[in-house]
Amino acid sequence: MDFGFTAENDAFRGEVRHFIDDNITPDVQAELKQSRLQGPGPFTKELLLKLGEHGWIGMSWPKEYGGQERDLIDQYIFEEEFVRARVPLDLNNILEQAPAIMRAGTEEQKTYFLPRLVKGEVTFALGYSEPSGGTDLASLKTRAEVDGDEYVINGQKMFTSGAHHSTHLYLMARTDPELPKHKGISIFLVPMDAPGISVRPLWTLSGGRTNEVFLENVRVPKDAMLGEENDGWYVGASALNLGRAGARRYYTYISAFENIVHFIKEQRATGLDLAADPAIQDKLAELYSEAQVCRLFTLRSLSMVRRGINPPYEISSEKVWGPDFHVKSTEIITQILGPYAQLWEGSEFTPNEGEFAKQYVGAMVSTFAHGSVQVMRDAIARRGLGLPRG
C-alpha cells in the first residue's frame, strides 16, 4: 500500500495549479459558470484548445486517438485541481463519451467525433432517461426502426441536461422490442438539429436547467449508430461506469463540507464564531472523517483500474457513500448556518454567493443521478457479495 504521491505527481500538480492561475481569469470563470445554461462560449473553446496543447485532454487515452497514454493518476490530479479551484469546466462528454466512441466507433466516427469533442466543437447531451424510467434504464421505450438506409426514431427523453446547447444527442433507443430488455437497445449519435427533435426546459431547484427531448419521426442514417445493433446497453453501460468514479465526483460530494470549514474560518477572522459550540465541532469532525472515506474510495477505484482490475462493486460503494455524505453534510450545514443557509445569491448576508442553499437543495440529485443509491446497494449486494436476486 502506498498513500503517497511521487515527486513527479507533485510537480504535475504544481503545473496544473500554475495553469489555472494563469488562465482561469474572472472573465473565463464567469463564462464557464454560464456554460451549463448556455453551452461552451468562446473563452471555453479557447481554454479547451490550450488544454489540448498541453496534452491534458484525454491524457490517459491511447496515443492513436490523440491521447498521451499518461498514468491515470495524472488524470486524477488534473481533475482534483480543477474542481478544488472551483473551475466549473464540464469535461464529462470528453471523459465519458469519447472512450465509448474509441471502443465501439467505426473509423469514420472516430475521425469525425474525437478531434471535435476535445475542441468543444461537438458536445453530447445524454439521451438515456425517459418519463417512464430512469433508474430502470433498460426498460426504455424510445424506438428506432429501420426504414431503408435509415432509422426512424420516435419517443421522449427526460432529464436531458445540456440538450438545448449540445450539438448531438447520445441516444439510447430500442431497436428490437422482441429481445430481452437489455439486449434490444442501440446507441445513436444524433445531431440535435435533425428535423423532428424538440426541446422543452425543466428548471431545477438549485437554479439549473435540464430538459425534456421529444423525438418525432427523426431520421438518421444507419452510420449514426455507435457499435453493433442491439449492443447499445453494453456500449452505454461502460460509459456510465466510468462516470461514477473519478476525482470530479468525489469532490462534488465533499465540496460543501470543505467550503463550510473555510467559511467558518473566514467568519472567525471577522469575529463571528459559528463553531463555538463543541457539538458543532464534533459534527464537523465526524464529517471530516467521512469525507476522507469519499476520497479514499475514489483512490481505491483508481488503484484498481490502474492495475487493470474492473472493480466488481467498489465504484458502486463510492456512489453510495459519496451521495449519502453529500446529503448528510449539506443538511448539517443548514443547522450550522441556521437562517443564513436559506439565502440565495443577492444579499450582503448570503454566505458564499448562495452556495450552501444551492448545495442543500442540489445534493438530492447526487443520490439519484447516474443510478440511485438504492440501485447501487443492489449492485454491491449482488455483484459484490453474491446475494441472490429476489
Place this chain on the structure above:
Amino acid sequence: MDVLLDEYEEMLKSTAREFFERECPPDLVRRMEADELGHSVEMWRQIAALGWLGFALPQAYGGEAAPLEQVGLLLEEMGRALAPLPFLSTIAPALTLAEAGTEAQCQAILPRVGRGELLLTWAVMERDPRCTPDTIHTEAVRDGEDYVISGSKLFVDQFHSADRCLVACRTGQDISLLLLHTDRAGIASTLLPTLSGEKQSEVVFDRVRVPAANVIGEAGQGWPIVERMLERATALLCAQIVGATRKAVDMAVDYAKWRVAFGRPIGAFQSIQHMCADMVTWVDGASLLTYEALWKLSQGLPASVEVAAAKSFCNERCQAALRHANQIHGGVAQIKEFDLNLWYRRAAAWTMRLGRTFEHRAKIAQALELSSSAPSA
C-alpha cells in the same frame, strides 16, 4: 499512490490468515475467556517462531524492522481470528522502547520480546477516560537512585501476565514514562469483569521503587512519548477492529445466503441486501482510513488526525456493522454457544478502548481550527 495491498502484503496477510484459521478455532477463543492466563502459550511460541514478535523491531535487536502497516495487517488477521494473544499490548510498548529507550533498555528487553520470552504492557489511563496529561495523578517521586511510584491505573491490558509495564507518572508538573518490573513489591492488581472476557486490570502502586535508570527518554518529558505510543497503539487497534468486524460481516452475508424465511433466502430480500451493502461499505471505509493512518505513521509523517479519523470512524461504523450482523442473524445472535457473539463482544469492546469517539473528533476539530474556543483534545 496505490492504496491496494502489494504482492508481499497480500502474501503476509494470507499467510497470517491461514495460520490463524488453522490454529485458532472459535473453541480456543472461548476456552481462553475462562482461562486464568487468558492467552495461548503455545500459539505465542508459534508466532515467535514465525518471526512475528520481532517483525516490527529494529534489526539491531534481532527484529526485521517491518513497516507499521505490515504489523497492522498481522493485527487485522489476529482480529479476524480473535487470536487470544497479548500481541498489541506487547508490541506497542516495544516499539516505544525501540524509539525512545536507551541502548541498554532496548538491549535488555527487545531481543527477548522478539523471542517470545517477555510480555509487556502499558499503564496510562486512570479514572478519567480522556487520558490527557492532567488526568494522570499517579506520582513518581525521586528518592536517591530510585523513583517511588504511588497511585493507581485502570484498564491495564494483560497486566496479569505482563513482565514489564510502561507506566506514565506525574513527576512534579510533568509526566515521565517509567519502565517497571511487574513483580516489584507494592504492586497489587485486580482483574476487571470485561465484556470481551479479555484480561484488563486495575493496578495499584503503593510506594513501588523503580531505578531512575528506568525512565524512558528524559524525566519530565514523557508525555510526547506516551502520546506517540497511544497513537500507534490506536492505529493498530483499528486494524484489529477492522479484522474482527469484517469477519462478523462475512458471517452475516453467508448466513443471509442460506437462511430461509418466507420461502426464500433472507439475502434475497432487498432490505437485507442493503444492510449487507452498507456493512461492507462501512468496513471498507474503516479499513482504508486505518491503512492510511498506519502508512503515514510508518512514513514518519504527522498522523494524529488520520489516527483520530480512523478510530472515531471504526468506533461508530464498525459498531453499526456489528449491529447489522446481529440483526441479520436474529435470535441466535444473543446465544452464547453461537459463535457470532465472540466477534461482536470483542470488536465492540475494542471500540471502547484507546479514545472515545468524542476525544478523537475533538482532536480533528482542533486541527481544523474551527473555533477559538476549541476544547483541548
